Amino acid sequence: xxxxxxxxxxxxxxxxxxxxxxxxxxxxxxxxxxxxxxxxxxxxxxxxxxxxxxxxxxxxxxxxxxxxxxxxxxxxxxxxxxxxxxxxxxxxxxxxxxxxxxxxxxxxxxxxxxxxxxxxxxxxxxxxxxxxxxxxxxxxxxxxxxxxxxxxxxxxxxxxxxxxxxxxxxxxxxxxxxxxxxxxxxxxxxxxxxxxxxxxxxxxxxxxxxxxxxxxxxxxxxxxxxx
Amino acid sequence: xxxxxxxxxxxxxxxxxxxxxxxxxxxxxxxxxxxxxxxxxxxxxxxxxxxxxxxxxxxxxxxxxxxxxxxxxxxxxxxxxxxxxxxxxxxxxxxxxxxxxxxxxxxxxxxxxxxxxxxxxxxxxxxxxxxxxxxxxxxxxxxxxxxxxxxxxxxxxxxxxxxxxxxxxxxxxxxxxxxxxxxxxxxxxxxxxxxxxxxxxxxxxxxxxxxxxxxxxxxxxxxxxxxxxxxxxxxxxxxxxxxxxxxxxxxxxxxxxxxxxxxxxxxxxxxxxxxxxxxxxxxxxxxxxxxxxxxxxxxxxxxxxxxxxxxxxxxxxxxxxxxxxxxxxxxxxxxxxxxxxxxxxxxxxxxxxxxxxxxxxxxxxxxxxxxxxxxxx
Numbered sequence: 001x002x003x004x005x006x007x008x009x010x011x012x013x014x015x016x017x018x019x020x021x022x023x024x025x026x027x028x029x030x031x032x033x034x035x036x037x038x039x040x041x042x043x044x045x046x047x048x049x050x051x052x053x054x055x056x057x058x059x060x061x062x063x064x065x066x067x068x069x070x071x072x073x074x075x076x077x078x079x080x081x082x083x084x085x086x087x088x089x090x091x092x093x094x095x096x097x098x099x100x101x102x103x104x105x106x107x108x109x110x111x112x113x114x115x116x117x118x119x120x121x122x123x124x125x126x127x128x129x130x131x132x133x134x135x136x137x138x139x140x141x142x143x144x145x146x147x148x149x150x151x152x153x154x155x156x157x158x159x160x161x162x163x164x165x166x167x168x169x170x171x172x173x174x175x176x177x178x179x180x181x182x183x184x185x186x187x188x189x190x191x192x193x194x195x196x197x198x199x200x201x202x203x204x205x206x207x208x209x210x211x212x213x214x215x216x217x218x219x220x221x222x223x224x225x226x227x
Numbered sequence: 228x229x230x231x232x233x234x235x236x237x238x239x240x241x242x243x244x245x246x247x248x249x250x251x252x253x254x255x256x257x258x259x260x261x262x263x264x265x266x267x268x269x270x271x272x273x274x275x276x277x278x279x280x281x282x283x284x285x286x287x288x289x290x291x292x293x294x295x296x297x298x299x300x301x302x303x304x305x306x307x308x309x310x311x312x313x314x315x316x317x318x319x320x321x322x323x324x325x326x327x328x329x330x331x332x333x334x335x336x337x338x339x340x341x342x343x344x345x346x347x348x349x350x351x352x353x354x355x356x357x358x359x360x361x362x363x364x365x366x367x368x369x370x371x372x373x374x375x376x377x378x379x380x381x382x383x384x385x386x387x388x389x390x391x392x393x394x395x396x397x398x399x400x401x402x403x404x405x406x407x408x409x410x411x412x413x414x415x416x417x418x419x420x421x422x423x424x425x426x427x428x429x430x431x432x433x434x435x436x437x438x439x440x441x442x443x444x445x446x447x448x449x450x451x452x453x454x455x456x457x458x459x460x461x462x463x464x465x466x467x468x469x470x471x472x473x474x475x476x477x478x479x480x481x482x483x484x485x486x487x488x489x490x491x492x493x494x495x496x497x498x499x500x501x502x503x504x505x506x507x508x509x510x511x512x513x514x515x516x517x518x519x520x521x522x523x524x525x526x527x528x529x530x531x532x533x534x535x536x537x538x539x540x541x542x543x544x545x546x547x548x549x550x551x552x553x554x555x556x557x558x559x560x561x562x563x564x565x566x567x568x569x570x571x572x573x574x575x576x577x578x579x580x581x582x583x584x585x586x587x588x589x590x591x592x593x594x595x596x597x598x599x600x601x602x603x604x
Contacts, residue, residue, distance in 0.1 A: 093601055101237035
């Protein structure tokens with residue numbers, strides 16, 4: 001494997017304070033390489049989403065190191081972490097997190113707009129990506145006019161439009177029926193074929209195991225096994 | 228259209244009721260500020276109207292005079308000494324004072340008489356629409372302003388009334404010489420004025436001085452102060468400042484107008500702040516998503532500031548239209564509300580400032596958003 005796109009080394013994450021403090025991650029080390037669809041599985045409360053947040057530079061680990069394309073995030077300021085996220089990481093959320101007042105194409109374009117890209121070029125690129133997720137005909141539809149599966153495809157388009165190194169998805173099929181869930185996972189598996197890009201998906205859904213290149217199990221804030 | 232602007236406009240217009248409340252808040256606030264500041268400007272102009280309409284280089288006033296309407300008296304015999312000063316080419320005595328006007332149909336009303344002789348560069352009525360200045364030299368001849376025709380019971384040349392049981396006849400009618408005290412001004416000759424306000428022949432209210440071109444005003448002033456006792460020598464600008472200071476701040480009228488304007492601005496700011504804050508709260512999950520996907524703080528602030536600016540522009544547009552109607556409807560009253568291009572620009576900037584200040588609370592709220600919220604259901 002080449003240099004990891006995302007890497008966590010001995011990460012400890014404590015959440016809460018005082019008596020309510022919880023050790024959500026307890027010495028986790030893992031690396032996300034290119035061309036792989038990695039599933040992160042484990043019971044509720046095991047630390048999956050926390051690990052995703054730490055790898056995505058949304059949470060700063062209490063101890064340990066996170067590296068994005070080899071660059072350590074230790075000591076990085078919030079603005080620097082935000083830049084790492086917008087330049088290198090695409091996010092997909094279980095509840096899509098689309099902007100209800102923007103059309104599909106504008107929702108996708110948003111990921112480029114926050115980078116300050118030229119509006120015309122950004123729109124053309126957003127339309128191109130909507131085409132790859134099979135939603136070219138719905139580019140002017142608002143999220144409220146789309147089915148759950150279609151909304152998640154718009155969210156995937158938003159995550160990949162900026163060509164990030166890593167795509168982190170938090171239960172992207174959690175709100176979808178099995179048919180739509182499988183369709184979404186197939187899109188993600190296809191994206192993960194690109195050797196310059198790694199995809200990590202947090203999921204509970206065992207039906208998508210056959211699509212994965214790698215499965216990491218996490219329990220009580222530790223990686224329990226890997227397959 | 229930029230996405231930040233699109234997001235801002237859609238956030239703003241999404242909740243119509245809240246949008247209307249925001250705009251109504253801004254409109255009321257700006258109209259209130261417009262009226263208060265318009266009245267202030269009008270008041271400021273009116274209190275110096277008499278000083279503005281003379282061409283004197285210097286005013287000689289009694290020591291401690293607070294404003295033009297301050298009826299203190301100077302010794303008329305000082306005239307000879309004044310004229311003896313090198314550079315002084317004309318010294319015009321003026322008599323002013325309050326008196327009682329007997330309305331022909333019955334009753335009396337106070338008036339403020341101003342007397343100076345025609346033919347001299349004294350204090351004469353302007354905007355004469357009927358009659359002439361020369362006609363004021365006749366005994367009992369006065370000029371009235373048509374704004375006060377009803378109150379005085381006279382409206383045209385030849386109409387007569389009485390002042391202190393002396394017959395007066397309208398010899399000139401002016402348009403737009405209004406008094407901020409609501410007491411009508413009447414103009415007449417020096418002798419008539421003396422008689423109407425009971426000023427002895429050896430007294431005057433002011434001397435208006437004209438000096439020859441190139442004369443050192445400071446030197447003339449020094450000499451006058453040396454020769455004459457218990458007087459002050461003021462340039463028109465100094466007298467204007469003194470009158471304004473007295474009427475606007477000495478009486479509290481200006482402070483009250485400013486307080487009203489300030490209150491309007493505060494109320495507007497609070498209303499806009501409240502609606503922007505609640506709009507931001509409604510879209511917290513979207514702002515959290517923006518932060519999660521890596522948007523800079525500046526990008527998010529831009530969305531909120533655009534919302535504030537859009538509110539400002541729409542609110543100001545409507546407020547300006549209402550303000551224009553108010554200005555037009557008060558144009559012919561005794562205290563018209565004045566609107567100048569400078570005031571309009573100032574009000575627009577105030578609206579923008581008010582709305583941007585209002586955005587502060589919303590921005591602080593957004594700064595505190597945890598982007599990890601985006602992972603929650």
